[in-house]
Amino acid sequence: MSAKLSVEWVNPFIVATEEILSTVAMIEPKRGKLLLKKDNTVEYDVSGIIGITGEAIGSIALSFHKQTAIKVVSNFTGEEVLGIDADTADAIGELTNMIAGRAKKLFSEKGVKLKISVPNVVIGKNHTISSPKSTPTIVIPFESESGDFAIQVSLVPNKSED
């Protein structure tokens, strides 16, 4: 794969997001235009974040507005969710974990070995996620019948693993 962050580094995360959310949350996300994030203008209410190491280093974040998170988690757990609490946060973390795990398998099939961390979840109205300046972030917005959400892929190939 290319030594720079490009679509081929982002595509596995897009495919994984579409597959996992359609399977477990019964939504059909439609991908919007990819954005190279230049400042902290992308704001959400709850985000699941997973660190990535191995042949690339960085993170993936799955970010929702409150109402979207409530609908997606209700579909995922089969139980009506009324707000963002510890259980909702745990479910968002698990969804992020499933997406990262699926993407890891897709990378593995291309010969790229990655390791993923356990998920962390950030809750806060209109929060943003920052990455080091040396790590470019691509934002992939999605539309769905349950509301809009996004994944943010911050990744650089790890030259020490070459």
Added chain:
Amino acid sequence: MRIITVDDSSTMRRIIKNTLKRIGYGDEIVEAENGKEALGILSNNEVDLIITDWNMPVMDGLTFVKKIRANSKFDDVPIIMVTTEAAKEDIITALKAGVNNYIVKPFTPQVLKEKIEAVMGLKD
């Protein structure tokens, strides 16, 4: 059948528990948040089946499985790993550590039922 389900995610423990009830294995289910907590529970309780995640804080599933297999008290208890780690090399690593069967999240109730029947059949 007495089953322990080990996962740091309360959501996944709830989903696994509800699925086990749906497929007829919900009689006795014990929960643990990580391998260390599960080892503590198992030191005082016997189970017929262990269902464990891989990526967990405190003690991950792979370390937990190795400790179980190194203990003569538990070394024949069937273990199913339910995880997002779906790469072929990960599955081989888990099987080498002593896992009897492997399920990639997300999974259907039918898959969990088939895997349980497979490992319990092996035990017989």
